[in-house]
Amino acid sequence: MQRYFGVRKDDKYLYLEKSDYHHIKNVMRNNDGDLIEVVVDNKLYLGCIENVKSDVNVLIEKELEIEEDFIPKVNLIIPILKEQKMDLILQKACEMGVDKITIIPLKRCVVRVDDKKINSKLDRWTRILKEASEQSFRSNIPNIEFVDSINKLSNLDGLKITCSTKKNLENVKMVLKKNKKCDTINVVIGPEGGLDNSEEEILNELGFLSTTFGSRIMRVESVPLFIMSIINYEYMSVD
Numbered sequence: 001m002q003r004y005f006g007v008r009k010d011d012k013y014l015y016l017e018k019s020d021y022h023h024i025k026n027v028m029r030n031n032d033g034d035l036i037e038v039v040v041d042n043k044l045y046l047g048c049i050e051n052v053k054s055d056v057n058v059l060i061e062k063e064l065e066i067e068e069d070f071i072p073k074v075n076l077i078i079p080i081l082k083e084q085k086m087d088l089i090l091q092k093a094c095e096m097g098v099d100k101i102t103i104i105p106l107k108r109c110v111v112r113v114d115d116k117k118i119n120s121k122l123d124r125w126t127r128i129l130k131e132a133s134e135q136s137f138r139s140n141i142p143n144i145e146f147v148d149s150i151n152k153l154s155n156l157d158g159l160k161i162t163c164s165t166k167k168n169l170e171n172v173k174m175v176l177k178k179n180k181k182c183d184t185i186n187v188v189i190g191p192e193g194g195l196d197n198s199e200e201e202i203l204n205e206l207g208f209l210s211t212t213f214g215s216r217i218m219r220v221e222s223v224p225l226f227i228m229s230i231i232n233y234e235y236m237s238v239d
Contacts, residue, residue: 002028003134005141006040006058014038014047014058021056024049037064039139066139071235073099073184076224077153079106079191080113085221090125093142094132096228100143101129104150107196118146150199154206158184162203163223164210165194172211172227176234185231189223 002024006014016024016038024030034049038058044066047058076098078089090101103125105112113121125144133141147153159182161175176185188195188203195203200210218226 001035001037003037003039003137005130005134006038006045009040009045009060012060014040014045014060016056016058024056025052035061037137042066042140044139068139071097071232072158072182074228074231075100075102075156075158075184075186076228077102077104077147077186077188078224079104079109079189079220080111081109081191081220082111086125087128088221089224090128090144091132093224093228094129094138095136096225096232098142098224098228100145101125102153103144103146104153105148106150106191106199108191108193110192122146150202150206153186153188153203153208156184156186158182158186160186160188160203160206160208162188162195162200162208162210163190163227164200164212165190165217166200166210166212169210169212171214173230173234175209175211176230180235187224187227189220189227192220 004016004020006016008015024036030036030049030052032050032052036047036049036058038045038047044064046061046064048061050057050059074097076089076093078101080086080103081089093101122144126141129142129144159175159179161172163172186208188208190199204210213226
């Protein structure tokens with residue numbers, strides 16, 4: 001059953017974005033009477049499709065219970081990357097439960113985005129997160145924002161870690177084990193070539209703990225998936 005994020009509801013109907021109506025009619029090729037799930041205002045509903053050959057309606061059948069995995073909220077702080085790598089990170093991190101993604105320009109970033117284009121980029125990234133959230137049956141869409149300076153990360157709450165390429169650091173698994181009761185985890189991931197030393201020093205001054213993955217040096221697009229896998233393993237309930 002397909003899931004969508006609606007824009008509003010009334011006593012009888014659920015209302016979707018225009019692109020979702022197109023998806024129902026021309027991609028999924030649904031028929032009248034087909035059922036879909038729709039999330040509106042953090043509530044999940046079972047909806048019945050009506051009038052598919054004209055202006056699609058989604059009739060409310062009932063409200064459904066939302067099942068959630070109780071892991072800490074994760075804020076991935078990632079550099080601007082090439083489009084294909086960025087798309088992969090957004091899709092897979094979303095599937096694995098990330099709560100927020102913060103985009104930040106760093107010294108070793110290969111890609112630079114003009115200030116005038118950042119809003120259009122954010123719109124595109126938001127659409128990717130919406131589609132990934134629907135595909136993975138999430139009940140919310142991760143937030144995404146652009147921050148233009150490391151120093152603006154100073155007011156973050158929760159556990160703060162930096163994925164470092166330096167040696168003789170505490171590994172990320174042990175850091176997470178020591179912080180089992182944290183509500184939020186903020187993770188900074190460097191670009192190709194890693195964080196510049198001066199950037200890592202600033203992050204340390206802001207309370208970010210430099211951690212290691214051991215002897216492995218991963219591609220930048222692999223790191224978010226690796227860290228999200230560890231977080232899910234360490235915190236996900238087995239009940």
